[in-house]
Amino acid sequence: MKTEKGEFNIQSGTILKYKGEDEELTLPKNIVRIAPYAFAGCKTLKKITTPVKLASIGKGAFYGCDNLVEVTIPGRLFRRVNGGKVFPTNADIYFRFYATAGAQSEDEDYSDQFGSEEEYVASGVNDVERSKAPFKDEVQSEEIITIVEEFPTEPEPDVDLGDGDDRTLQERMDAIIPNDPAASDAEYQRNSLVNLADYLIIDDEVVKYIGTRKVTQVPDFITKIGENAFANRDVERVFLPEGLEIIGKNAFSWCEKLTEIALPECLQMIDDGAFSNCSNLAKVTLPTNLRFLGANAFRACSSVKEIELPETLHTISRRAFDFCVSLEKVTVPKKVTRIAEGVFSHCENLRKVALPENLKEIGPWAFAECYELREINFPNGLQNIGEVAFLNCRSLVAFDLPASLKTLGRQAFVGCASLHLVNAPRRLEKQVKPTKAFHKISTLSINYFGEETEGEN
Secondary structure, X not given: OEEEOXXXXXXXXXXXXXXXXXXXXXXXXXXXXXOOOOOOOOOOOOEEEOXXXXXXXXXXXXXXXXXXXXXXXXXXXXXHHOOOOOOOOOOOOEEEEEOOOOOOOOOOOOHHHHOOHHHHEOOOHHHHHHHOOOOOOOEEHHHHHHHHOOOOOOOOOOOOOOOOOOOOHHHXXXXXXXXXXXXXXXHHHHHOOOOHHHEEEEOOEEEEEOOOOOEEEOOOOOOEEOOOOOOOOOOOEEEOOOXXXXXXXXXXXXXXXXXXXXXXOOOOEEOOOOOOOOOOOOEEEOOOOOOEEOOOOOOOOOOOOEOOOOOOOOEEOOOOOOOOOXXXXXXXXXXXXXXXXXXXXXXXXXXXXXXXXOOOEEOOOOOOOOOOOXXXXXXXXOOEEOOOOOXXXXXXXXXXXXXXXXXXXXXXXXXXXXXXXXXXXXHHHHHHHHHOOOOOOOOOEEEEEXXXXXXXX
C-alpha cells in the first residue's frame, strides 16, 4: 500500500481512505477509483477536484462531508451525483464536469482527444446547450437529469454501485449510527462503536481493520470480512452486522485477546483459518444458516469448551477444530456425510461425540489423541474409518462397528489402551488382524457377527 503526503491510503490507483483536513483538495492524476466511504466524515473539505481519468466513485464516498460546496468530476460520472449514493443528500453542492462523453476505459488517454486538462472544464451552461455535450459548469445538481435526457443513453460505468437497497445513503448510515438516542441503550452503545476511519473498505468488504479500539462494530452494509482483515490485532470483542455472509481466510487469526464472537444469522461461510489461534476465544455462537466451515477454521482455539454446530452445516473441512484442547462435547449435524482429516484431533478433553445417521466416512486422524473420549456412536451406513482415526483415544472402553463398514484403516485404534470389547462385522476380520487396526491392545476382545461376504477382504 502506498501512502502519499501522509493523507491518502492508496492502492492500485484506488483511494481507500483520506485522513487529511484540507479545505480544498486536488487528487493525484493517477487515481482511477475512489473507494466507498473514502472521504466519509471529512468535515473540513469544501472543494475537491478529481482527475480526468477517474473511472468510479464508491457508495457514500463523501458521506458526512457537510461543508462540501464544489466538486469537479469527469462527465461520464454525472449519474453518480444523482440519487444520494455518493454525496450528502442535504448538501448544496455545485458540480463541474470535465467534457468527457461516454463511458471510456479508465486506461484511455484523454489528452489526445481534448488537449490540456484545463480545457476539459466547460465554460458555461450556454456551451452545454450549443454543443449538446454531457457536462456543465457550476450548475445545481438537480439540473443534471434535464441535460442527460438530451443525449443517447450511455453504458453504465464498470463498477455497479447499486445493491438492491432502496434506502438512501442517509437512511443506511442512520441505521448504523442512529440519530435518535432513544433507541435501546444496548443497540445505541453498540452502534456508537462504528467509526469508518477504523476500516479500509472496498465495495461491501472490510479489507483491513486499521483502528486501535479493543471493542468495535463493523458497519451494517458490510457483507464480507476479507482475508486477514483483523489478523494479529488486539481486539477483544467485535460486533458483526446482520447482513454479513462471508468471513474470509484467516480473517481473525491470531487475535489472541478476542474473547467472544456472535456470528449473524445470514452468515453462510467461515473460510480457512478464520479464527485459528484465537487462544482466549471462549464463547462462539454459530448461526443457524451456516453451510461451510473451512480448514483450520477454529484450530487452536484452546479456550472453547462447547460449540453447537447448526443443522444447515454440510461441510466441516480438515482440522477445523484441531487442538481445541478445552472442547468437551460435540454433535455433528445430520447433513455432514464425512468427518475430514483431523477435524477433532488433539481435542484432549473431548468426552462425548454424537455422529449423524447419514455419516459415510471418518477420515484419517479425525479424532486422534482425544484422550478423554468415552462415548461415540458409529451409525448404520458408515462405510470407512481412516488410518489412525482414533489414535491414543485411551478412554474408549467398548463400541459396536456397524455392518455397513467396508474399510477399517491401518492402526485406526492404535493406543486405545482401555479398549476391551468391540463388536465388528465378520467380513472385517481379515482387515483387523493383518493391518493391526487394534495394535497392542492386549485386553481387547473382538466379537464378530454376520457372515463374511465372498470376495471381500
